[in-house]
Amino acid sequence: MGNGISLPRPVKDILNALGTLGFRAYAVGGCVRDSLLGKPPQDWDVCTDARPEQVKACFSKFPVLETGLSHGTVTLLLNHVPYEITTFRTESGYSDSRHPDRVTFVDSLREDLSRRDFTVNAMAYHPAEGIHDPFGGRTDLKAGRIRCVGEPGLRFQEDALRLLRAVRFASAYGFSVEPDTARAIHENRLRLRNISPERINVELQKLLCGPGAGKMLREYADLIGVFLPELTPMVGFEQHNIHHIYDVWEHTLHGVDAVEPLPVLRLAMLFHDSGKPACYTMDEKGVGHFYGHPKVSFAIAEKALARLRFDHETIREVTELVRHHDAPVTAEEKSLRRWLNRLGEQGVRRLLKIKRADAIAQALFCREERLPMLDQAEEILEQVLQKEQCFSLKDLAITGKDLLTLGLPQGPMVGAALKALLDKVIDGELPNDRERLLHAASAWMKSKNSPHGR
């Protein structure tokens, strides 16, 4: 863990400008935490004993956004980069488990730090004073621990989003949750029902993309179940099948960890087998099967992602992967050309990643069988792409216009004819050559027109 904090020039300028006017000002929160971890902070927040009007007056020459003014936050734009400057404050009376009823400005830094959620987020820094760390944030950072500032139960009752933030930070940093904080998360989990789907969405994506995602999903399946109850039946669901060494949920968690940390891929792994419990059958030999589960998983994912307010594009991309995760992709040009036609290049690349993660989370002999096949499929995919082989209508060497010129009447026949020609090209029965395609098209039209052509 690095010990030095190096403030960017604009942050130094902000602290100096306020200091010159006799105010105290510190870099605070996430930027101090990330600097101590040696990670570049995403943004730099400042806290100060100056009141919002005084902050505005201090930076009157610069653009200032007043979005958080009533809570004491002024956003200053320096070179188009926003810096949030927030007056020391405490919060009280969280009657809705979301928003404080009252915000009170205070004079002490310590009081401001005490309202913050976790010890690792409750540190402030000034170059002349060093780090202010009244709650042991540095010790918890070194130990890799997320711990509430103060009494965990009370802190979660004030603001239920913190339940998910704790688990998200633990996942993102590969930390554990300190036992009292962990207990309070389980006890207070139902309070998460008060939190808007939009805010849950943000935390869920960060949680899923952390190096500790599998571990946190395992330890907090009950918390996840509060906003994704459709995943709960997977927990402990035995598969009774030699392809699997894990129950459905454990398999899912291994799959999540095994895929690249991008929201679309991790969400796809989270949902890919969610339809399994509903599709379970056991044959006379005592072997478990899950016929048709990808379709059920698809429906579950679509509904759940819409409820959590994911955008249409993400929903489409995730559900497409869920729907096809079990479909055969063989290491043959023909197979890859067909998949390229259906999913496009990015879609096929993602599908292969999903299939790889799925295989890694299965029994050893499945991995040994499937991973080399997927390697091969990837190689062939590159070859097909390099050869720029034809796999979608827009790549076809003729267009609908050509067919109209040949005399085909306008209407659905045009699309059907193009699709039939494309299939022949994909299957290698025809080259993607203009002359040959036109020839085939007119032969096909003649056969349609002749009285025996049906």
Ligand code: ATP
């Ligand atoms: P990141 O930006 O990397 O997600 P962060 O710690 O900067 O992490 P923000 O949501 O930007 O998180 O919040 C900035 C700071 O405000 C936090 O470090 C914490 O001190 C405080 N904070 C944010 N949300 C809460 C909350 N719900 N309850 C208490 N304190 C909070």
Ligand code: MG
């Ligand atoms: Mg931040």
